[in-house]
Amino acid sequence: MLDKAYDPKPVEERRLAAWEAAKLFDSSPRPGARPFAVVIPPPNVTGALHIGPALNDALQDALIRHHRMRGEEACWVPGADHGGIATQNVMEKQLKAEKTDRRALGREAFLERMQTWTRDCKKTILGQLRRLGCALDWTREAFTMDEPRAKAVFHAFKTLWDQGLIYRGERLVNWCVRCGTALSDIEVEREERKGGLYHIHYRGEGDWDGVVVATTRPETMFGDTAVAVNPKDVRWESAVGKKVLIPLIDRAIPVIEDAHVEFEFGTGALKVTPAHDQNDWEIGQRHQLPAIKAIAPDGKLTEAAGPYAGLSREKARDQVVADLEARGFLRKKEDHKSAVQLCYRCNSVIEPLLSLQWFVKQTELAKPALKALDDGRFKIYPETWAKPYRDWLLNIKDWCISRQIWWGHRIPVWYKEGEKPAVAERAPGPGWTQDPDVLDTWFSSALWPLAVFGWPERTKDLAYYYPTSVLVTGYEILYLWVARMQMMGLAFEGKVPFADALIHGIVRDKSGKKMSKSLGNVVDPLVLMDKHGTDALRFALLAQAHPGKDIAFDEQSVVGARNFVNKLWNSTRFVLMNLPERPPEGGYRLDRLDRKGLELADRWILSRAQSVLETAAKQLDAYDPAAAGDILYGFLWDEFCDWYVELAKARLQGPAGGAQEAARAILVAVLSSMLKALHPLTPFITEELCLALSPFSGDRAEFALKAGYAALSGWSDAAAEAEMSRVMAAVTAVRSLRAQLNVPPGLKIKAAVQGSFAPKILAEHRAYVSALARMESLEPFSARPPQSATAVSDGVTFYVPLAGVIDFAQERARLEKDLAKAETEIVKIEAKVKNPDFLSRAPQAQIEEARAQHAAAAARRDKLKETLAVLS
Secondary structure, eight states: OOOSSOOHHHHHHHHHHHHHHTTTTOOOOOTTSOEEEEEOOOOBSSSOOOHHHHHHHHHHHHHHHHHHHTTOEEEEEOEEBOOHHHHHHHHHHHHHHTTOOHHHHOHHHHHHHHHHHHHHHHHHHHHHHHHTTOOOOGGGOEETTSHHHHHHHHHHHHHHHHTTOEEEEEEEEEEETTTTEEEOGGGEEEEEEEEEEEEEEEOBSSSSOOEEEEESOGGGGGGOOEEEEOTTOGGGGGGTTOEEEOTTTOOEEEEEEOTTSOSSSTTSEEEEOTTSOHHHHHHHHHHTOOOOOOBOTTSBBOGGGGGGTTOBHHHHHHHHHHHHHHTTOEEEEEEEEEEEEEETTTOOBEEEEEEEEEEEOOHHHHHHHHHHHHTTSSEEESGGGHHHHHHHHHTOOOEEOEESSSSSOBOOEEEOTTSOOEEOSSOSSTTOEEOSOEEOHHHHHTTHHHHTTTTTSOOHHHHHHOSEEEEEEEGGGIIIIIIHHHHHHHHHHSSOSEEEEEEEOOEEOTTSOBOOTTTTOOOOHHHHHHHHOHHHHHHHHHHTOOTTOOEEOOHHHHHHHHHHHHHHHHHHHHHHHTSOSSOOTTOOOGGGSOGGGOOHHHHHHHHHHHHHHHHHHHHHHTTOHHHHHHHHHHIIIIIIIIIIIHHHHHHHTSOSSHHHHHHHHHHHHHHHHHHHHHTTTSHHHHHHHHHHHHHHHTOOOSSHHHHOOOOOOSOOOHHHHHHHHHHHHHHHHHHHHHHHTTOOTTOOEEEEEESTTHHHHHHHSHHHHHHHTTEEEEEEOSSOOTTEEEEEETTEEEEEEOTTTSOHHHHHHHHHHHHHHHHHHHHHHHHHHTOHHHHHHSOHHHHHHHHHHHHHHHHHHHHHHHHHHHHO
């Protein structure tokens, strides 16, 4: 017998141990079986599991378990990503705390320390995945910097090099002065910040007045090589072709025309700094302007800045502005908001910098990826993400793949004086020096679906599992990772790496804010698992994981899920308590039931169960576990527990015989099939309860994943569902009346009934209605009883005498007090939802919550008025 209360900890420990001992999640190619393969988005080895990855992993696990239970050869590959910049940043902070740095250690010693630390981090992260119940094939654990993956990275680089798609060149790149490395365009985040717009006078060379330019970055003017105006701007017609002098250093630069210049911005005259602005770089290319570096890779001004050389960007700006003002060059300063580019890892302001870097030409690589999307070989769920994905591929730029850090796959290019650069895994001979840069971490990640199955070797695993089935990931790495995997998979194997991509949202805090340590709103999933149980956390996350939508996470959702898990435990315990000590031979089987002897409730619950199971399976097939969880939750909590179990109690506690055995068989069959349907979402408790029920359900398999789903067929009964719905509506109407009038739950009432459905209630369903609505008598209507209230539903009206049931004066007083309170609440909420300041500043989630509160308060007021009218 099950314990009285559910304690998740021992159940989870017991189930995990059993799964691992049986090697339940191992997978190998099985001839004749359909593969369902998923590669985990490898977490960076930078720390512990957070709530976002917990959602991602729960989604994948739900799909893997679902397809295993479908009989497919499901394979989920675990692994971790070396994380490049992110991981090196963590280690450099540790070294700083030890009052040293990586350069003091040296490259080799630093990498050895990184390897040791990442091994420990991998153990922690993968251990947390086990705790979450992830059905990963641990024999396949991979790491983006292990030897097989390194071979894949070299092969990919060499192939692209040979095809002329990898080149080295000096280009304007996104440079992080904190991390000391280049970043690709999609590794840069944008944030609107307040700053200044400075109007600076550039004196004319010779005897003309010059121009006034407007800029947000006066410290870069030492790298100016022109001033540009729009050819259609009549204000500056006479200036074109002349020269102006850069303030403070008096270097002469030309005034040129370029259609890129916006009339409306500032003065219409634009200072052109090709080495420090992407748009200026393009203007410079069109006009063959020189590119002068005014800012060095360390963020300090160069010798080109004259007396300001050596100052940081921030200090230089302050000093330059002060000097411009003192010498009369600063004509005006105004407040200005602009989009500032930030490093996605350390949040430092990005410096556009002219730098020698390695690039991948992506235009040709993107074409097959576009075609795969357009012809349906690759689909994105939800479809709304297909357009931005397509637009990004259409407007793709060359990818900067070199990073000026030490942790990562070192670029396999070697140099020797007098020789052409060579691509090789190791030095081609004496005197060769390897490029010091490493590859962008996303280069190795882009090969993940290939590399985990042994590519470039022609392995059995690659032949069987590739292409994989679906990738589950967040929309924030749609371009960083998803698009690049598609391009690489098609380039090297001619096949999409996964047919589908399920895109989920970000887990935010309950106010809709992004979680961050600085805001103190980060949620630790391990704490929630310890507190509420792993199944509760999984179900809470999955129930809110509507494709593509962010989740405003509140711990109360886990409390609600925990209550559901407890409901499963208690309802199963109740069923077991009402079963015989010795189960029938082979367990309870629905095919042994006498269908003609089944009650309406039996036919109804079997029909509903069959429909719910079919719908839930379809929702999981469509990558929507939230919808599957919703329908299973609603059926089990409401229809099964609150209606069918209550109706079955009379037979369970009544005399032995066919009616009792029918109720037992149906309870066991419906409950065990629903627990299996829930298994992909809540694996621990469902496995435990299925095992407890197995002697009675006839299941012989030790694990739900091996038993598979318990489908119901041949029980669809639309007539039973329709009739039972009318019975339930009638009961609900009486229950609502009882609640409105504050009738004590244990007090039985009398009622008279009339209407088109009344004869059927009296003849066939009197026992149902009387039991569920707590009635001591239910009679046909003859005349309305004095001091009675009515409850109305489809085709039936109940008249309930209230004399002796409630105190009329006391109830009126209570209701009037509640009504006054509701009216006050409505006025308060109305003031809030009509306040323009609130509507303009509050997060959309708070606005929607306030509107919902207003609607609920209004409905409560209307109900109170209705009830008072009954008592008047």
